Amino acid sequence: MLWTDFGRFHRGLHNQFGWYDTLHEQLRQMQDKLNKQFSVYERQQQTAFPAFNVYGRSEGVVLTAEIPGLQPKDIDVSVVGNTVTVTLERKPLEVTENESFHRQERWYGKYSRSIDVPFNVDSEKVTAKFSNGILYLFLPKIESDKPKKVEIKTA
Numbered sequence: 001m002l003w004t005d006f007g008r009f010h011r012g013l014h015n016q017f018g019w020y021d022t023l024h025e026q027l028r029q030m031q032d033k034l035n036k037q038f039s040v041y042e043r044q045q046q047t048a049f050p051a052f053n054v055y056g057r058s059e060g061v062v063l064t065a066e067i068p069g070l071q072p073k074d075i076d077v078s079v080v081g082n083t084v085t086v087t088l089e090r091k092p093l094e095v096t097e098n099e100s101f102h103r104q105e106r107w108y109g110k111y112s113r114s115i116d117v118p119f120n121v122d123s124e125k126v127t128a129k130f131s132n133g134i135l136y137l138f139l140p141k142i143e144s145d146k147p148k149k150v151e152i153k154t155a
Contacts, residue, residue, distance in 0.1 A: 049111050050086060050135075058147060060140035061117055068133035069106075075135060079123040084139060087112040119145040 050065040067075065067088060076087040092108040095101065122142045129136040 049107075050088065050113060052086075052113070052115055054115070054117070060119075060121070060138060063115070063117075063135075063137040063139060065135045066133060067130075067135055070133075072130045075130065077126075077128055077135075077137060079121050079126055079139065082117050082120050083114055084117065084121065084137065085112060085114040086135070 050067050053064045054061050056062075063084060065086060070088060070090060074088055074090065078085045078087075087110070089110040090108045093104075093106070117139060119141045121139045125140045127138045
C-alpha cells in the first residue's frame with residue numbers, strides 16, 4: 001500500500017468513523033491534563049535532595065542522608081538553633097577530547113537542604129559520620145530542652 005493509498009483509506013475511515021477521532025482527541029486531552037498534574041507532583045518530589053531520614057531519641061535526633069559518590073570533603077554541615085543545613089557539591093565527570101557522552105544521567109552540581117528539628121541543637125556536641133555513601137548526624141538537644149526527672153517528695 002502506498003502512502004497516497006493510505007491517505008485515501010484514512011480519509012474514508014474518518015468519514016465513516018469520525019466519532020472515533022473525536023473520542024480519541026478527548027482522551028488525548030485528558031491524558032495531557034493528567035500528565036501535567038502528575039509531573040508537578042514528580043518535580044516536588046525531586047526537589048528534596050538530599051533525602052533525609054530523621055528519628056528521635058530522648059537526648060536528640062539522628063539524621064541520615066544517602067549521598068553516594070562523594071567524599072566527606074565535598075559535604076558541609078551547619079547547625080544554627082534548630083535548623084540543620086547540609087550542602088554538597090559533585091563535580092561533573094571530565095571526559096577527554098576523544099570521548100563524548102552517549103548518555104549522562106548522574107547528577108552533578110551544588111545542592112543544599114535545610115530541615116528544622118523540634119528543639120534547639122547543642123551545636124558544640126553534634127557528631128557526623130560518613131560511611132558507604134550515607135551521612136549520619138547526631139543532633140543532641142541543649143540541656144534545657146532535655147527531659148528532666150522530677151523527684152516527688154511526700155509531705
